[in-house]
Amino acid sequence: MSLPTEIKIEKPSKERTGTPLLEINNLKQYYPIKKGIFSKTVGHVKAVDGLSLQIYPGETLGLVGESGCGKSTTGRAIVQLEKPSEGEIIFDGKNISNFTNREMRSIRTELQIIFQDPYSSLNPRKRIGDLLSEPLLFHKLATPSEAKKKVEDMLEIVGLPKSYRNRYPHEFSGGQRQRIGIARALILNPKLIVCDEPVSALDVSIQAQVLNLLKDLQNEFNLTYLFIGHGLGAVKYISDRIAVMYLGNIVEIAKTEEMFKNPKHPYTLALLNAYPVPNPHLRGRQRIVLEGDVPSPANPPKGCKFHTRCPIAQSKCREEVPVLTGVHHSVACHFPIN
C-alpha cells in the first residue's frame, strides 16, 4: 500500500509588481477602557498601534503573532467593519478610510472576510441558498434567477452538491460550513479576501481540504489574500510573504522562504522555534523558550515593546522605539540577528 498521491500543481511564482492592491499607513485602533458609574475613560487598549503594510495583487500575505497582538483588529479595519482611530487604508488606489457609507457600498463587494468560527458566522435560521444569494440581490448584482444559478455554481466550486442550497447551517460539518463561508465571500467576485484563521477551528484532516481549496481558488480567480493564522505550518504553506506582529505592530516582514531561513527579529526566531515540529526525529533539539507572558496592550512596555521578553535586549531597547526598515526583508529591531 502506498501513500495516497496527489498531483502537484505548478504555481507561477508571484512577484510583487506595480502598485499594491492594499496599502495601510500608520493604522491605529485604540479601544477605550471605561470605569466607574460615569463610564470615565481611564485608558486605552492599543490593539493596533501604528501599523503599515502593503499587499500586492495576487499574493497571499500571512499574518502571525500571539493571541491579542491585533491580527483580527487589523483584518476588521481592512474590510471596514470598524473605523480606525487613526491612519489610512488605500484600496485599489482609493483612500477608503474616510469613505461615506454610500461610497463604501460601491467597493463593499470587492473586500470580503472569512471568519475563524464557521459555526457562529452563519445565520442558523437561513437556508444556505438564501445566505449565499442575499448579498447578490442586495447589491443588485443579479436577478433572482441569475442568483440561483450563481449559488449553484458557487456550491460546486467549493465542492458541495447543488442540492445543499435547501439545507440549514446546522446540517453541515465544520469543514462544510467553512466551505459555505468561503462561497459567501467569493460569490461577490471580490479582489481581496481577509481570511481570519479560517482553519483553526477545524480538524487536521479537514484543514487540508480547506487550505487546498483556498489555493485552487486563488489560482482560478486571481484572488489576493490576507491570511491570519496561528499554526505556522498552514501559514507557511499558503503565504508568499509573512508578517509577524507583536503587541499591535509588525516586527518583521519578508518572503516566506527567507523568513524561515533567515529570521532577523529575536521574536520571530523564538516563535519559529516554539512551534512543535511533527517529526519525532527532531525532538530534543535546542529550543529558545521565551520567559513570561505577553504584556498587556493597555500598558505596553516603553521603547521596543518586546524588550521585556527579549533574550538579547540592551539599554537602547528599553528607551528607543525601533522602526521597521529594509526593502525586501524588513525588521523593527535595534540589534537584528546576523
Next chain:
Amino acid sequence: MEEYLLKVDKVQTVFKTGKGEITSVEEVSFQLKPGQTIGIVGESGCGKSVTSLSIMRLLGKHGYVKNGSILFNGKDLAKISEAEMREIRGNEISMIFQEPMTSLNPVFTIGNQMMEGIRLHMKLGKKEARNYAIEMLNSVGIPRSEAIMNEFPHALSGGMRQRVMIAMALSCRPRLLIADEPTTALDVTIQAQILELMKKLRSQSNTAIILITHDLGVVAEMVDKIIVMYAGQVVEEADVFTLFDNPKHPYTKGLIGSIPHIETHQEDRLISIPGAVPSLQNMPTGCRFHTRCEFATERCLQEQPNLIQLDETGEHKVRCWLAEEEAYVSRENKEVFV
C-alpha cells in the same frame, strides 16, 4: 504482568440518552508503564476525552463503562466502589483539562484550592500544606508565588492558570497524569513553556502520562507511543517513531500527510481525507473508516476488522483489512524464503 501501571482492555463506554444508549468508545485497549507517555490523537468526537473520563470515572449521570476492564495497579477502576475511586482520584491519578477556568473554582483563591487537595490526600496540617503549595507553585515557574496564593483565578493569564493546574495536579505526586489538550488554548510560546515543564516533571518523578491532543507536533515532541482513534475505536497503535515513519492505517497516513509542516513546499499539495467523520448514531457497517477510504474493498464494507499485531513484539497494532492481508502475505513469504 506487574510491570504495567495501567492496562485498559477492550473498554466500551456508553451514554444513556432519550433515544436509547449511544456508544462513544468501543473496544479501546492500551497499556502504560511507569514513566511512559502515551499520546491519544484523532478527530473531534472520536472519543479521546471519553476514554480518559472513563479511567477517571467522571462520566456524569448518564455514562458508564459497559464492558472491559481498566486495571490500575491491579485494581479494576471500572468495578471498585465510588469511595475507593475518590481516594485514587486527585491522588494517584490526576487530570489537567484544556480550559483551566472550568476546573478552577472562580470564588476561591488559588491557595485555598491547592491546599484543599493537599490536606485531604497528604494529611498535612494547615501551615505545612501552605508551604508545600508555595513550593509546588515555585516548581512550575510561577513568579511571586506567595502573593499568587491569595489571588483569584481570573486575575491570572491563561498560561499562569494552566501552570497552577499542573501544580495542583502534581502536588500529590500522582503515578498517572491525564492531560486532555493541556496546551490547546495557549499561544505557541506559552505552550513551549508548559511542554518543557511537563518534561522536567516527568523525568523527576517517573509519572506516567496520557496526553490527549489533536496536534501531531506536540505528540512528536512529547510521547513514547501513540494510539490513533477513529469513530470511537483504536485504529492504530505504535511507538512514536514507527507511527510517523511507517504508518499502516490509511487514516493515520492521511492524518500525517495532511499536516502542513515547516518542510512542506508550497508547490506540494496537502493530502486531504475526503468527507467527514460518521456520527455515533449512524456508524457504517464493516470498517468504520471505509466511507472515507480510497482503498476500501468489499470486505471492508461488510466485516469489521480487529486490532491486530503487526510485528513480533506486538508493539505495532492496526485495525485494517488491507494491512492485515499485507502482513499475512509478508509473513508467508518469509517462511518460504528463510
